[in-house]
Amino acid sequence: MGNRSIYLAGPEVFLPDARDVMREKRRLAREYGFEPTGPGSDEAEAPAGPVFASAIYARNDEAMRRSAFCLANVTPFRGISADAGTVYEIGFMIALGRRVWAYTNDPHDYGERVRASWYGGHVDIFEGGLVRGSDGLMIESHGKADNLMIDAGIERQGGRVLRNTRAAAAVSDPARDLSVFEKCLQEMALQIHE
Amino acid sequence: MGNRSIYLAGPEVFLPDARDVMREKRRLAREYGFEPTGPGSDEAEAPAGPVFASAIYARNDEAMRRSAFCLANVTPFRGISADAGTVYEIGFMIALGRRVWAYTNDPHDYGERVRASWYGGHVDIFEGGLVRGSDGLMIESHGKADNLMIDAGIERQGGRVLRNTRAAAAVSDPARDLSVFEKCLQEMALQIHE
Numbered sequence: 001m002g003n004r005s006i007y008l009a010g011p012e013v014f015l016p017d018a019r020d021v022m023r024e025k026r027r028l029a030r031e032y033g034f035e036p037t038g039p040g041s042d043e044a045e046a047p048a049g050p051v052f053a054s055a056i057y058a059r060n061d062e063a064m065r066r067s068a069f070c071l072a073n074v075t076p077f078r079g080i081s082a083d084a085g086t087v088y089e090i091g092f093m094i095a096l097g098r099r100v101w102a103y104t105n106d107p108h109d110y111g112e113r114v115r116a117s118w119y120g121g122h123v124d125i126f127e128g129g130l131v132r133g134s135d136g137l138m139i140e141s142h143g144k145a146d147n148l149m150i151d152a153g154i155e156r157q158g159g160r161v162l163r164n165t166r167a168a169a170a171v172s173d174p175a176r177d178l179s180v181f182e183k184c185l186q187e188m189a190l191q192i193h194e
Numbered sequence: 195m196g197n198r199s200i201y202l203a204g205p206e207v208f209l210p211d212a213r214d215v216m217r218e219k220r221r222l223a224r225e226y227g228f229e230p231t232g233p234g235s236d237e238a239e240a241p242a243g244p245v246f247a248s249a250i251y252a253r254n255d256e257a258m259r260r261s262a263f264c265l266a267n268v269t270p271f272r273g274i275s276a277d278a279g280t281v282y283e284i285g286f287m288i289a290l291g292r293r294v295w296a297y298t299n300d301p302h303d304y305g306e307r308v309r310a311s312w313y314g315g316h317v318d319i320f321e322g323g324l325v326r327g328s329d330g331l332m333i334e335s336h337g338k339a340d341n342l343m344i345d346a347g348i349e350r351q352g353g354r355v356l357r358n359t360r361a362a363a364a365v366s367d368p369a370r371d372l373s374v375f376e377k378c379l380q381e382m383a384l385q386i387h388e
Contacts, residue, residue, distance in 0.1 A: 016330040053336040057346030064289075078312050078331075079273035084281050084341035091285030092347075095258075118272050136210035137272075142247040147278035152251030153286075 002192075003068040006034040007093065010073030011083035012175075021176055028178060029071070032185040033192075038063030064092055071184055072102040074146050074161065075174050080113045082146050094153045101184045102154055104145050105164040105174035111141040160187065196386075197262040200228040201287065204267030205277035206369075215370055222372060223265070226379040227386075232257030258286055265378055266296040268340050268355065269368050274307045276340050288347045293385075295378045296348055298339050299358040299368035305335040354381065 006029055012021045026036040038060050064070070070093040074082035081087070082104075093100050106113070115123050115131070122134040131139040144151035145161045154161055164171050164180045171177045200223055206215045220230040232254050258264070264287040268276035275281070276298075287294050300307070309317050309325070316328040325333040338345035339355045348355055358365050358374045365371045 053342040081278040084275040085343040088285035091282035092289040095286040095289035149279040
């Protein structure tokens with residue numbers, strides 16, 4: 001079997017019902033043969049106050065180092081990209097050589113989100129397909145779920161980024177929907193047995 | 195002297211004048227005794243189109259692995275957090291054990307930005323200091339420049355996150371101001387000689 005420890009990265013810790021959502025994610029991970037580690041595996045939420053930031057970090061850092069896998073929720077969080085802590089953890093796990101997968105409950109790609117949500121459609125398209133926002137900033141248009149470093153880093157290591165594209169209909173509760181999370185677990189478990 | 199290669203991470207590649215700004219950053223890095231590597235060390239901007247995402251990634255991945263240092267621009271980019279690609283690179287370099295520093299041209303901390311810019315001040319403060327936005331999501335209030343994983347990861351490795359706090363006055367061009375970038379280079383160079 002080997003080491004089946006999996007680091008479940010994502011912004012669920014910020015939800016008012018963090019404890020329940022995270023418990024369900026851990027339950028599903030175990031159902032597919034994985035052993036979930038942090039963040040905050042056994043607590044409802046991180047403690048507040050500057051004095052604890054280094055302790056929270058140390059706990060997550062340690063959990064990542066002892067995990068063989070990572071499954072990250074890159075559903076946009078307060079903006080057009082994934083939660084910054086989750087993105088840090090993806091880069092960290094890729095550098096450690098771990099197998100990382102990710103999922104998002106947003107059916108749109110990053111370029112679509114930037115063009116529509118950030119610029120309200122006010123963009124300029126230049127020869128060669130280069131797209132810039134009304135402020136002149138280039139807009140990445142690689143068709144990826146988020147910044148290409150995230151998607152391409154994961155794919156290069158043999159992982160995948162799955163998107164919730166449920167008939168183009170919006171997912172009713174993108175912060176909590178676990179259908180694509182479960183699909184990742186399924187495919188990861190299959191990949192291990194190949 | 196040892197290996198003085200430095201990975202200059204940041205969203206400058208998206209600027210309309212990317213080539214000029216990045217050239218100036220490389221010039222300053224050399225002035226302080228470092229040898230700058232990617233991203234895009236010798237080009238104005240990344241090529242567009244899905245076919246190139248993996249090539250861009252591979253080039254940055256390789257540049258990071260051969261760099262001894264990283265200096266990252268975590269000035270908020272299209273939202274309340276640093277550019278997602280930059281955050282990925284910080285996590286990646288920390289995991290590789292490299293010394294990482296970061297700077298931001300935003301004088302505010304992450305919690306302040308989330309409360310003011312994202313929630314427009316509509317937040318609830320609970321007993322014990324826990325802060326939640328109007329949607330119930332917890333707001334990190336650790337006084338850090340960005341998500342605690344970024345700041346605490348950098349600090350744990352002996353690096354620092356410097357903020358542009360120029361007399362509380364707003365920096366006139368936060369996407370291009372290099373005064374705190376230069377301050378980081380100065381302090382990094384001193385740290386090496388200690």
